[in-house]
Amino acid sequence: MFERFADGARRVVTGAEAEARSLRHEYIGTEHLLLGVLAQPGDPAAAVLVRAGLDAESGRRAVVRLLGGPPGEVDGAALAAIGVDLAAVREAVEAGFGPGALDGPTGGGRRPKRGGPRFGARAKQVMVLSLRAATGRGDRRIEVGHLLLGLLREGNGLAVRVIRDHGLDLADVEREVESALAAAAA
Structure with missing residues (x-):
């Protein structure tokens, strides 16, 4: 399916994976x-x-x-608020136990994960809806706008919550995105 993605849409997907990794989320969701x-x-x-x-x-x-x-991230701010220097704690722990001692479990019988975060069910649905948005318009490639339409039309993911919480009306955004796609195709 990714062969139909325009460069911008590919950057969205690789950016979503990078965001999931950066936030240390184990999946790629609509929010990413x-x-x-x-x-x-x-x-x-x-x-x-x-x-x-x-x-x-x-x-x-x-x-x-x-x-x-x-x-x-949040814990560091909370600890700093009560006078605990997280950097100093990390330094002391690493001095006694070695570099990276606080970076998470390495044993416990768990196999290390292979590859990066995987697409969650809602993100997969967004991809399907993006393809439908493109084909429904007669477009040959999936653009950033089609991905955004997929996010809006999926309707229940965290992305929609972020958009709504920002005070935006989903129907208005969808109309504007459709207009932007039409203008770009003209």
């Missing part, structure tokens, strides 16, 4: 795809959200607020 879209602010469809004030930074903050970020 949304962050991948927002990382393409020059794309006419992504610009619909950016013009409304939902950019990559505010999108990432919303996702972290809803799901959490990399381990230690």
Whole structure:
């Protein structure tokens, strides 16, 4: 299916994977795809959200607020608020137990994961809906706008929650994205 993806849409998918890794999430969800879209602010469809004030930074903050970020981000701020220097704690632990001692379990009979985060069920559905959006319009390639339409039409993922929480009406965004796709095709 990825052979039908235009360069911008491929960047969205690779960006979504990078976001999932960066946040240490074990899957790629609709929220990661949304962050991948927002990382393409020059794309006419992504610009619909950016013009409304939902950019990559505010999108990432919303996702972290809803799901959490990399381990230690929130904990570090909470500990600093009560006077605990997390960097000093890490340094002391690593001095006694070696570098990376706090980076997570390595044993316990668990096999290390192979590859990167996998697409979750909703993200897979977004891909299907993106393909349908493109073919329904008679477009030969899947563009960033088709991915955004897929996110909107999936309707239940965290991406939709982020968009709604930002005060945007899904139907209005969908109409604007459709218009942006039509203008780009003309």
